[in-house]
Amino acid sequence: MKQILALIAGAILIAACGSEEAERSADGRLTVGFSQIGSESGWRTSFTQAVQSEARNRDITLRFSDAQQKQENQIRAVRSFIAQGVDAIIIAPVVETGWRPVLTEAQRAGIPVVIIDRNMALEDDSLYLTRVASDFVEEGRKAARWLMDETGGDCAIVELQGTVGASAAIDRMSGFNEVIADYPNARIVMSQTADFTRTRGKDIMVTFLRAMNPKDICAVWAHNDEMALGAIIAMKEAGVAPGRDILVVSVDAVPDIFKAMSDGDANATVELSPHMGGPAFDAIEAHLRGESVPKLIPVNGDLFTQETAAEEYRRRTSGEAR
Ligand code: GYE
Numbered sequence: 001m002k003q004i005l006a007l008i009a010g011a012i013l014i015a016a017c018g019s020e021e022a023e024r025s026a027d028g029r030l031t032v033g034f035s036q037i038g039s040e041s042g043w044r045t046s047f048t049q050a051v052q053s054e055a056r057n058r059d060i061t062l063r064f065s066d067a068q069q070k071q072e073n074q075i076r077a078v079r080s081f082i083a084q085g086v087d088a089i090i091i092a093p094v095v096e097t098g099w100r101p102v103l104t105e106a107q108r109a110g111i112p113v114v115i116i117d118r119n120m121a122l123e124d125d126s127l128y129l130t131r132v133a134s135d136f137v138e139e140g141r142k143a144a145r146w147l148m149d150e151t152g153g154d155c156a157i158v159e160l161q162g163t164v165g166a167s168a169a170i171d172r173m174s175g176f177n178e179v180i181a182d183y184p185n186a187r188i189v190m191s192q193t194a195d196f197t198r199t200r201g202k203d204i205m206v207t208f209l210r211a212m213n214p215k216d217i218c219a220v221w222a223h224n225d226e227m228a229l230g231a232i233i234a235m236k237e238a239g240v241a242p243g244r245d246i247l248v249v250s251v252d253a254v255p256d257i258f259k260a261m262s263d264g265d266a267n268a269t270v271e272l273s274p275h276m277g278g279p280a281f282d283a284i285e286a287h288l289r290g291e292s293v294p295k296l297i298p299v300n301g302d303l304f305t306q307e308t309a310a311e312e313y314r315r316r317t318s319g320e321a322r
Helices: 002-020 042-057 071-084 100-108 136-151 167-180 198-211 225-237 255-262 277-288 306-317
Strands: 031-036 061-066 088-091 113-116 130-134 155-161 186-193 219-222 247-252 268-271 296-299 303-305
Touching: 031 042, 031 071, 042 061, 042 225, 042 277, 061 071, 071 088, 071 100, 088 277, 100 113, 113 277, 130 136, 130 277, 136 155, 136 167, 136 186, 136 219, 136 247, 136 268, 136 303, 155 167, 155 198, 155 225, 167 186, 186 198, 198 225, 219 225, 225 247, 225 255, 247 255, 255 268, 255 303, 255 306, 277 296, 303 306
Parallel strands: 031 061, 031 088, 088 113, 113 130, 130 296, 155 186, 155 219, 219 247, 247 268
Antiparallel strands: 268 303
16 A cells, blocks of 8 residues: 555656656757747847857757747747747747736746846746846947047937837837936937837938938937938938938947948947857756756947947958857
8 A cells, every 4th residue: 555655646746847847858959949029120130040050059959939029929939838848938028018927837837938138027036047138228328428428418319219118128218318318418309119120210210300400410329220220221311421410329239230330321339249049048958957047147248339340340241250
């Protein structure tokens, strides 16, 4: 009888472990689900490719899902990763809010979640393993400090905001505004979302240039390079010289903006590294080995200007840069 009881207890224990702790597949290969926001910008495409190649290098099976900028698609993808019993899930969240229910489901299934790139607004930090992210507030500050130095703080700024509700937009805006608040002659004269895309950036800039005399605009502050590149097209079509008549400052540091800077059409960009897959996989692997992982793995980036743009463009398009 005792033996039978022990056997039953053992079976219950194994079943419990199986449902609580995700286990590696029989061949020892990790399977990781990656819910990506979309392909709205050149930066995001580089980021997707960087995660995919990092997974290949580590022999990790990556289940990739592109949400086309829609949170409901991301939630659906995460539920399907949970149903498939992946070993871990990486989420680049399109917006900050609305994640608690699906993260609770992942937690109940014993699947660790890594938040990457943008942030989630969560009260309970036990719902995720770690975040791999840059400090978007600081990126906004860096862009503003550069612009204030360049203009002596006297500048009428038009702003192209990222996706509404995205941490990258909210935080970049607040960092930028915090710095310009110290300059009485610096002000945002028009501000609108262009959803982090080039086409919307162009369209919104067209409306800005119609709404106000371009001569009265000192600078475009775009929450990403892609929208800045769209604004550059709009300015050229309107007979305004971007980078000269109107300064252009943005974030990401994609190759196209280095080209625009070396042509004199853009002025400054704050780098956001797309190489966040490595640290995310490191954290997952460490966690599955039973090691503890910090709650934040920071990624830092510098500001670049026209001075080094041609050289950076060459470096970044020749495969020299990582
Ligand atoms: O700057 C932009 C994008 O979330 C920080 O999203 C990211 C932003 C990035 O598509 O290009």
